[in-house]
Amino acid sequence: MLVPSDWLPQAPLERLQLGWLTHAGIDVAILRLDRIDPLISGNKWFKLVEHLKAADRAGAAGIISLGGAHSNHLHALAAAGKRLGFATVGLLRGHPQVTPTVADLQAFGMQLHWLGYAGYRARHQADFWQPWQALYPTLQAVPEGGGGWLGAQGCTVLKTQVEQQLPRLGWDDFHGWWLACGTGTTLAGLVLAEAGERRVYGALAVPEDHGVAPQVEAIVREAGQANPRYQLIDASRGGFAKVDAALLAFIAQSEQVSGVPLEPLYTGKALLALRREVEAGRFAPGTRLVFVHTGGLQGRRGLPQSGE
Numbered sequence: 001m002l003v004p005s006d007w008l009p010q011a012p013l014e015r016l017q018l019g020w021l022t023h024a025g026i027d028v029a030i031l032r033l034d035r036i037d038p039l040i041s042g043n044k045w046f047k048l049v050e051h052l053k054a055a056d057r058a059g060a061a062g063i064i065s066l067g068g069a070h071s072n073h074l075h076a077l078a079a080a081g082k083r084l085g086f087a088t089v090g091l092l093r094g095h096p097q098v099t100p101t102v103a104d105l106q107a108f109g110m111q112l113h114w115l116g117y118a119g120y121r122a123r124h125q126a127d128f129w130q131p132w133q134a135l136y137p138t139l140q141a142v143p144e145g146g147g148g149w150l151g152a153q154g155c156t157v158l159k160t161q162v163e164q165q166l167p168r169l170g171w172d173d174f175h176g177w178w179l180a181c182g183t184g185t186t187l188a189g190l191v192l193a194e195a196g197e198r199r200v201y202g203a204l205a206v207p208e209d210h211g212v213a214p215q216v217e218a219i220v221r222e223a224g225q226a227n228p229r230y231q232l233i234d235a236s237r238g239g240f241a242k243v244d245a246a247l248l249a250f251i252a253q254s255e256q257v258s259g260v261p262l263e264p265l266y267t268g269k270a271l272l273a274l275r276r277e278v279e280a281g282r283f284a285p286g287t288r289l290v291f292v293h294t295g296g297l298q299g300r301r302g303l304p305q306s307g308e
Contacts, residue, residue: 002052002062002086009036009045011158013165016291018258024278025285028178029169030260031162034295040083042295043155043186044076047146050154052080055140062087064132065142066123069099070299073145078108089113089136093120100301145183152219155189162290171288174198179292180205180270181232182240184212186294188219191230201289203235203270210240235273241265247272260293263300267293 012035016028033042048063055063062081067074067090074090081088088110092102096114105112115122122128129141143151166172177194181187181202190200204212213232220228237244243264251268255261262268274291277283 002056002060002084009040011036011161013162013169013290014260015169016258016260018254020275020278024283025287026278026283027171027286027288028274028291029162029171029174029288030291030293031158032260032293033158034261034293034297039079039298040076041297042072042076043292044073044146044295045080046154046158046189047073047151047185048077048080048142048154050150051140051142051146052086054150055086058140060140061138062089062140063142064089064091064136064139065146066091066093066120066144068093069097070101072296072299074110075101075104075298077142077146078105078110081110082108087111087139089132089139091115091120091123091132093117101299104298145185147183147185147215149219149222151183151185152189152192155186156193158186158190158292159193174288174290176201176287176289177292178203178270178274178289180235180266180294181212182206182266184216184232185219186292187230187232188216190292191216191220191228192223192225194229195225196227196229198229200230202230202232203273204232205236205266205269206240207236207238208234233273233277235269237269250275261297263296265299266296270294 011031011033013029013031016030021028063077065077069092078088090105090110090112092112092114094117123144133141176199177190178201179186181204187200187202194200206212237247247264247268250272251262251264254271
């Protein structure tokens, strides 16, 4: 089997203590997906698990997928392949380069192919996978970021993990979710799990033209949900991987006060967007939110760091 049937990591739920939340009377708990595993961390395992089960059912020997030179998805996939003993192939955006992530992918035994930029943009074309499936006929293709219906299904368990831990915080319930969105897969999984019960807020780490909204809509439509409760909010600060001094300063201050490590592509942008919305009065005093820490800390090694 590609995935052990009894391995489902549990993420701790903790109070997030920050002055601007206290001042506004907003309670936030943070689901620490970054702490589930040293290598297969964040939301990546949850997005992968149903894809791995599908590969098992198809008799595949491993997984082929896509990502960039700092990809958290490929990093988690390669680490899982090494640990669990299945083959992995990565199709990478751009031209060969050396990054800490790429070095890890190679050390974990992932076979890498660099597609250039035009070649990577072709990933949405109907015939994109044909030559790769011919080259690797025993591998199961997984969308970029572990996306799609299967990726979303794997994230539905996060609702149960949070609800089981509410009594430890002294909460009997909460009002909504807040998380960063790169493909929208994790958000879609929470929308499916909530089935209209609580609202899910997605802080877009990528510009609107990256297609998060239609991807989420497609998954929700496939699930047959009539009245999904979610909202996408721009947090990209001008583009994917756009990092500025104000963001880095906010991350440094937040880490110092809360003790929670962040990174500038996803979690830092999502938390800064939440502060903006809280200070604008979007949420009434007494609101309780769960902030999903989606991981991605390994990617900090090749990016500007807070405080630099």
